Amino acid sequence: xxxDIFLVGSGLTRFGEWWDKSLRDLMREAIExxxxxxxxxxxxxxxIIVANMLAEVxxxxxxxxxLASSLLPHHPPALRVEAACGxxxxxxxxxxxxxxxxxxxxVLVVGVEKMTDASADAISQALMxxxxxxxxxxxxxxxxxxxxxxxxxxxxxxxxxREQLSIVSSVHHKHATENAFAQFRxxxxxxxxxxxxxxxxxxxxxxxxxxxxxxAACVLSTVHRSGMRLAASQIASDTLSITQRPTIVSFPATxxxxxxxxxxxxxxxxDIHALETHDCFSIAAVINMEDLGFAKEGEGIRIYxxxxxxxxxxxxxxxxxxxxxGHPVAATGIKQLIDVSKSLTRGRARYGLAHNFGGAGATCxxxxxxxxxx
Amino acid sequence: xxxDIFLVGSGLTRFGEWWDKSLRDLMREAIExxxxxxxxxxxxxxxIIVANMLAEVxxxxxxxxxLASSLLPHHPPALRVEAACGxxxxxxxxxxxxxxxxxxxxVLVVGVEKMTDASADAISQALMxxxxxxxxxxxxxxxxxxxxxxxxxxxxxxxxxREQLSIVSSVHHKHATENAFAQFRxxxxxxxxxxxxxxxxxxxxxxxxxxxxxxAACVLSTVHRSGMRLAASQIASDTLSITQRPTIVSFPATxxxxxxxxxxxxxxxxDIHALETHDCFSIAAVINMEDLGFAKEGEGIRIYxxxxxxxxxxxxxxxxxxxxxGHPVAATGIKQLIDVSKSLTRGRARYGLAHNFGGAGATCxxxxxxxxxx
Numbered sequence: 001x002x003x004d005i006f007l008v009g010s011g012l013t014r015f016g017e018w019w020d021k022s023l024r025d026l027m028r029e030a031i032e033x034x035x036x037x038x039x040x041x042x043x044x045x046x047x048i049i050v051a052n053m054l055a056e057v058x059x060x061x062x063x064x065x066x067l068a069s070s071l072l073p074h075h076p077p078a079l080r081v082e083a084a085c086g087x088x089x090x091x092x093x094x095x096x097x098x099x100x101x102x103x104x105x106x107v108l109v110v111g112v113e114k115m116t117d118a119s120a121d122a123i124s125q126a127l128m129x130x131x132x133x134x135x136x137x138x139x140x141x142x143x144x145x146x147x148x149x150x151x152x153x154x155x156x157x158x159x160x161x162r163e164q165l166s167i168v169s170s171v172h173h174k175h176a177t178e179n180a181f182a183q184f185r186x187x188x189x190x191x192x193x194x195x196x197x198x199x200x201x202x203x204x205x206x207x208x209x210x211x212x213x214x215x216a217a218c219v220l221s222t223v224h225r226s227g228m229r230l231a232a233s234q235i236a237s238d239t240l241s242i243t244q245r246p247t248i249v250s251f252p253a254t255x256x257x258x259x260x261x262x263x264x265x266x267x268x269x270x271d272i273h274a275l276e277t278h279d280c281f282s283i284a285a286v287i288n289m290e291d292l293g294f295a296k297e298g299e300g301i302r303i304y305x306x307x308x309x310x311x312x313x314x315x316x317x318x319x320x321x322x323x324x325x326g327h328p329v330a331a332t333g334i335k336q337l338i339d340v341s342k343s344l345t346r347g348r349a350r351y352g353l354a355h356n357f358g359g360a361g362a363t364c365x366x367x368x369x370x371x372x373x374x
Numbered sequence: 375x376x377x378d379i380f381l382v383g384s385g386l387t388r389f390g391e392w393w394d395k396s397l398r399d400l401m402r403e404a405i406e407x408x409x410x411x412x413x414x415x416x417x418x419x420x421x422i423i424v425a426n427m428l429a430e431v432x433x434x435x436x437x438x439x440x441l442a443s444s445l446l447p448h449h450p451p452a453l454r455v456e457a458a459c460g461x462x463x464x465x466x467x468x469x470x471x472x473x474x475x476x477x478x479x480x481v482l483v484v485g486v487e488k489m490t491d492a493s494a495d496a497i498s499q500a501l502m503x504x505x506x507x508x509x510x511x512x513x514x515x516x517x518x519x520x521x522x523x524x525x526x527x528x529x530x531x532x533x534x535x536r537e538q539l540s541i542v543s544s545v546h547h548k549h550a551t552e553n554a555f556a557q558f559r560x561x562x563x564x565x566x567x568x569x570x571x572x573x574x575x576x577x578x579x580x581x582x583x584x585x586x587x588x589x590a591a592c593v594l595s596t597v598h599r600s601g602m603r604l605a606a607s608q609i610a611s612d613t614l615s616i617t618q619r620p621t622i623v624s625f626p627a628t629x630x631x632x633x634x635x636x637x638x639x640x641x642x643x644x645d646i647h648a649l650e651t652h653d654c655f656s657i658a659a660v661i662n663m664e665d666l667g668f669a670k671e672g673e674g675i676r677i678y679x680x681x682x683x684x685x686x687x688x689x690x691x692x693x694x695x696x697x698x699x700g701h702p703v704a705a706t707g708i709k710q711l712i713d714v715s716k717s718l719t720r721g722r723a724r725y726g727l728a729h730n731f732g733g734a735g736a737t738c739x740x741x742x743x744x745x746x747x748x
Contacts, residue, residue, distance in 0.1 A: 002476050022508055048611075055503075056430045060511065063458040066736035070506075070618065075627075077609045079464045080456045081441070084437040090453045094468060100595035102376050129429075129436035134396055137434065235451045237422075237443035244444065253665075254451075283606035309566035362440035363452070 001264065002100040007228040007343045007369065008219045009038025015214035015326030016183040017116045022061055023052075023058040027112050028071050029249030030331075032217035034108065038219040045219070046104035048078035051091035051111035052062050057126040058118045059137035076108075085280060086215070086358030087111065088333020089235070089365025095220050096233040104185055107224045111335070112215040113328035114311030117136060123211055127329075128258055130359035132241035146360050147281035150202030154249045154283055155202065158298035162202055164305070166193035168282035169206045169305045169323045176320025181335075183212055183326030190308075193282075207282040212326035216334035228341045231351065232264035232368035251361030256293035258355075258366055265368040267351055269293055272368075274315040274343035276336035284361075292355060315343040315352075332356060337367055344371040375638065376474040381602040381743065382593045383412025384712040389700030390557040391490045393608040396619035397426075397433055401486050402445050404589035404705075408482065410576075412593040420478035421591070422452035425465035425485035425704040431500040432492045442484055448480075456502030457592050459654060459730030461485060462590070462707020463739025465608070469594050470607040479597045486589040486707070487702035497585055501703075504733035505642045506615035517581055520616060520734050521655035522574030528623045528657055528742040530575065533670035536576055538679070540567035542656035543580045545681045550694025555709075557586055557700030563692075581656040586700035590708035602715050605725065606638035606742035614736045623675075625735025628665035632740055639724055646691040646742075648717035648726030650710035652695045659733075666729060689717040689726075706730060711741055 011033025015025050022028075027050075031225075035042060048068045055061040081091040088111040093106040115123050128137050131146060141149075154160055170190045177180035180195035188206060196205040209319035220230070242248050262268065269292075277292065279285035290302035306312045319339040321323045322332055333356035340352035350371050357364045385407025387400050395403075401424075409416060411704040422442045429435040439452035455465040462485040489497050505520060515523075528534055541702050544564045550556035562580060570579040594604070610630035616622050636642065643666075651666065653659035663674035668687075679684045693699045693713040696706060707730035714726035724745050731738040 024508060053436055056428075056500070057509055060503050061507040062427055062456060062500075063505070063733050063736060065457050065615060066611050066614040066733060067506065069736075070613045070615070075611050078457075078611045079468060082436060082454045083439050083452075083455060090439075092684065094471070097468070097471040097475040097477050100477070101471040102474065103471050126430070126436075127436065131437070132441065133433055133435040134398060147720050227651075235453070237440050237449050237452045239444045240437060240440040241444070241451060268514070290604075307448060340461060341414075359437050359440060362437060362443075 001230060003222050005096055005099050005220050005222055005230040006226045007341055008221045008224045008226045009034045010218040011037060012181045012335060013215045013340060014181045015212045023055055023112055023114050024067060024083050026114065026213065026215040027068055030217035031108065031110055032069060034217035034219050039302040040219060040224060041285055042072045043074050043117060045072060045076050045108045047107045048076055049091045049095050049107060049109045050078065050080045051087035051334060052080055052113060053082055053084055053087050053330045054113055054126050057095055058114055063198055069082045071315040079100060081364040084358030084366050086356050087330035089356035091368060092334065092367060093233045093235045093335060093365055099220060099222050104217060108217060108219055109334055110217040111331035111333060113330050114213045114352060115211045115328060132323040135241035135243050146202040147283055148203045150248050151202050151259040151283035155288060157249055160301055162194055163190065164301045165282050166190035166260055167200040167308045168194045168285050170318055171304055172279060172321040172324040174323030175318050179319045179325060182320045182324055183210060184324045192309060203281060209280050209322035209327035212328040213224050214326060214328035215333050216338060219335060221232050226371040227371060229370045229372050230367060231370040232261040234260035234264060235249060235365045238362050240359065242360050250287060251291050253361050253364035254288060254357060257364040261366040261368050271351045272353050273349035274340050276317055276339050277355045278357045279317060280327065288355060315347055318343045325354050333365060340369050344369060348374055350374040375604060377596050379470055379473050379594050379596055380714055382598045382600045383408045384592040385411060385417060386555045386709060386712060387589045388555045389586045389702055392587040397429055397486055397488050398441060398473045400587065400589040401484050404591035405445060405482065406543035407482055407595050408591035414539060414593060414598060416446045417448050418480050418588060419446060419450050421472055421481045421484045422450055423465045423469050423481060424452065424454045425461035425706045425708060426454055426487060427458055427461050428454055428487055428489060428500050432488055457567035457737040458732030459703040459724060460707060460730050460737040460739050463741060465707055466708065466741060467607045467609045467739055473594060473596050480593065480595040482591060482593055483708055484589060484591040484605045484728035485703050485705035485707060488587045489585045489702060490587050501608050508622050509615035509617050518574040518577055521657055522577045524622050525576050525657035531623055534675055536568055537564065538675045539656050541563035541678045541682045543567045545678055546691055546695040546697040548655060549692050550698030554697060556694045556698055557584060558698045577655060581702035583654050586702040586728050588702035590705040590712060592708055592711060601745060601747040603744045603746050604741060605744040606635040608638060609635035609739045612736050614733065616734050625731065626736050628662060628731060628740035631738040632666050635740040635742050645725045646688060646727050647721060647723035648714050650713050651729045652731045653691060654701065662729060662741040675733055688699045689721055692717045698734045707739060714743050718743060722748055724748040
């Protein structure tokens, strides 16, 4: 980092189905909570960055940045950043650039999505916008379809079983029971995951993160301080289409961003005690553990087996991950950062990492947070 | 500017109707032209910023950043910036932040839009996403409707006549005749503008910028140099909805961004010899002259009367503006910067200014370019 950037405030709506709240309502709720927790006034915000993927399709609302600016009395400059489900982390990375450049001293980043007003068909089609509309979509693939292919291939290459995979969502649901902001606050046995309806072989309903409404906001500053310092902010890209990649059982953008992030934070993986990783589908969480370097190739499930057995080496998706906390896509990357800060505070741990990606890993954003009180 | 940033290359597709080219094709064409004109290799690009507003609706394609990254062999990190029709300038401003922060040394900014595949109804509705979907759209307003109201009120307050207003598009069409990249390369008399079909009283068809496909790309760098230096990059926001503003005949975001830009460039208005301003509708160009401070309140048309008479104080929309060059919305802000650089080179002038806004002026981005060879 070129400068010390602190996470000075954060706010969330509960993720879920909010038919009675608009995009404006959801943003306002998260922003007010973030400002209140920061102790700052709205006027202290120099710049707003909105992360949003779907509002143009779901709510006929582009220009979300000006909508967010309208919510603050001084209408600060604002822009929207989008990188599909990775929009949240990309927005935080963009905030870092503005802060380090000196163009802003305090940036409000807010991610929001309102997905449940649309039909399942419409939202499924809109989400396919995160893949390549020329090379992936014409085959009839949906995102569960893409990750079903990935899971099938992964099982073929590494022998992962259906029973093992079911542990992932079970762990996430257990964690969500203690998260007041989670969409699903109930436990789910691995057997229940395995018995849930088939969506895209071998993926079943409970392997898939849900359709969610919600917002997450954070205040980042170089002039106001807190105990939570950003130690790294890195992004990487890959081909948009899975058809242009040599393998589908690993996401090179995660690997690239992770190496850059560790280098920027000047730490090793052993220093990381809290991790939020992008489990849009259960198989993604398994692969992520390998791409992030916490497990060897083919062994990502072991971390979830350890978590399930209650002896994990670190906190993982303590808020319930995308599966159980919910996945209002562009809000997720910001929520992850907030959840990492909560894990670090509760666990009195020093370093935590938030790993967010878009599409089938075509964009990845990684943030390392340091609890300076430890 | 925290650092010297140079415009080292630029590329355009012709704006128009490109039914046989995809978003990928249009971006590739502009990017290749920009890289070629820069003399750099693709691998010199550290970061891509894509400006796009409508692809999610028109092409079911979000995640445009990863699509752009796919076009370069090393898949550099990439993000998308959106602020409706102001997306281009906001993307350039974001590039400046990344460059000044040191996170990137050479940034490729590409704006693209593919609007003509959609029906007129569909594209009109999609463009209304640039206004407030809760406060503006439910009244049945379209963008011609919004600017029709603005024109009506402006005429009432300042006595502008229909005949005077028709000069604006006539001037722009005359300029476009010499622009190989323009959508409409023919002259249009003020009388023809006045006689064109009524769209939204008092605005007629030839008061309105067209629906366009096209892409514009530029390469900005702190390590590679050229004779074109960015002297200022500023953005500002206003309420998204026109219902929340004290007046509709002035856009405060333009005024705010202009003051900041002059201050950053350390120049006065008299130093500016080339201007590209956002004439989404003819009335906008008139108001912009006042908001930018080149004319007094109610007298913006005088500059166009001077241009029409052939004795203008500066180059204005020499590529034809949005009306005649075309308006693939997110490409426009980048095209403006390129057109300013062309005017400065041809006119051997030192300073030029690009003024781009989104929606009804809810977001504004202003860039000042300095021709260091003068």
